[in-house]
Amino acid sequence: MKPETNPTDAMITCDRLTHRFHDGSVGICEVDLSVSEGELVIFAGANGSGKSTLLRHFNGLLLPTAGEVRIAGKPVREDLRWVRQFVAMVFQDPESQIVGETVWADAAFGPENLGFSGEKIRQRVQEALDAVGLTAKADQRPHTLSGGEKRRLAVAGILTTNPSVVMFDEPFSGLDYPGVCQVMEQIRRLRAQGRTLLVSTHELAPVLPLADRLVVLDAGRIVRNAAPVDSLQDLESLGVRTPCPACFGRDG
Numbered sequence: 702m703k704p705e706t707n708p709t710d711a712m713i714t715c716d717r718l719t720h721r722f723h724d725g726s727v728g729i730c731e732v733d734l735s736v737s738e739g740e741l742v743i744f745a746g747a748n749g750s751g752k753s754t755l756l757r758h759f760n761g762l763l764l765p766t767a768g769e770v771r772i773a774g775k776p777v778r779e780d781l782r783w784v785r786q787f788v789a790m791v792f793q794d795p796e797s798q799i800v801g802e803t804v805w806a807d808a809a810f811g812p813e814n815l816g817f818s819g820e821k822i823r824q825r826v827q828e829a830l831d832a833v834g835l836t837a838k839a840d841q842r843p844h845t846l847s848g849g850e851k852r853r854l855a856v857a858g859i860l861t862t863n864p865s866v867v868m869f870d871e872p873f874s875g876l877d878y879p880g881v882c883q884v885m886e887q888i889r890r891l892r893a894q895g896r897t898l899l900v901s902t903h904e905l906a907p908v909l910p911l912a913d914r915l916v917v918l919d920a921g922r923i924v925r926n927a928a929p930v931d932s933l934q935d936l937e938s939l940g941v942r943t944p945c946p947a948c949f950g951r952d953g
């Protein structure tokens with residue numbers, strides 16, 4: 702899905718974004734940020750630093766208390782339906798994203814919800830399950846999949862609506878090594894397709910070699926925003942484990 706708006710606009714812009722919760726606590730405080738089309742940006746920071754809260758503004762799951770978020774130049778609050786097709790999110794807990802009785806039904810939920818024709822739904826679901834390697838499990842109950850497979854199913858679900866921006870919230874949490882590799886394979890493939898990728902994680906090592914930028918949050922504010930190689934000093938003081946030196950380079 703391509704933007705209908707001015708091609709010179711950044712893919713994502715936050716202009717003094719602040720989010721205050723109902724209890725009065727501040728989740729995000731005066732964040733300015735710009736992400737270009739095709740960038741892979743990591744969002745790191747200690748638990749509670751505001752990573753999930755920030756990402757949730759990019760597809761309108763949360764709306765700003767003050768400031769503005771724009772996607773391809775368009776304010777998020779103006780058209781939530783459009784934004785949610787354009788910007789998709791793989792949630793931290795893949796169980797919470799399962800809605801279908803079978804793998805196939807689960808992947809079909811998005812295009813069904815958008816009112817696509819039966820043939821288009823069938824085609825999109827088939828392509829998406831092929832892309833994540835779950836075609837052989839199409840009739841299986843999603844809850845019986847492994848952790849890595851559940852995340853792959855979540856990726857299949859979002860692929861069916863062809864989003865330009867894909868957000869992963871803590872994509873490695875709870876996964877064993879093969880699960881991490883499976884998720885990284887999907888991230889590499891989405892990147893090769895030119896999609897804009899936002900990855901919230903405190904596990905930097907798997908994804909750092911692919912990243913264009915590392916943004917670090919602390920108490921709802923951006924405290925680092927630079928190429929990974931320029932953002933890695935004193936990460937421990939911000940609650941982020943410094944990855945091994947071999948991860949600092951880029952492997953494209």
Ligand SMILES: Nc1ncnc2c1ncn2[C@@H]1O[C@H](COP(=O)(O)OP(=O)(O)O)[C@@H](O)[C@H]1O
Binds near residue numbers: 723724728749750752
């Ligand atoms: N619904 C809510 N109501 C009140 N405070 C919240 C709510 N959701 C998150 N918070 C608080 O906002 C801060 C940021 O949370 P979150 O974005 O989940 O952090 P992270 O994803 O970096 O761990 C935390 O202090 C958290 O307790």
Ligand SMILES: [Mg+2]
Binds near residue numbers: 752753754793870871
């Ligand atoms: Mg979080």
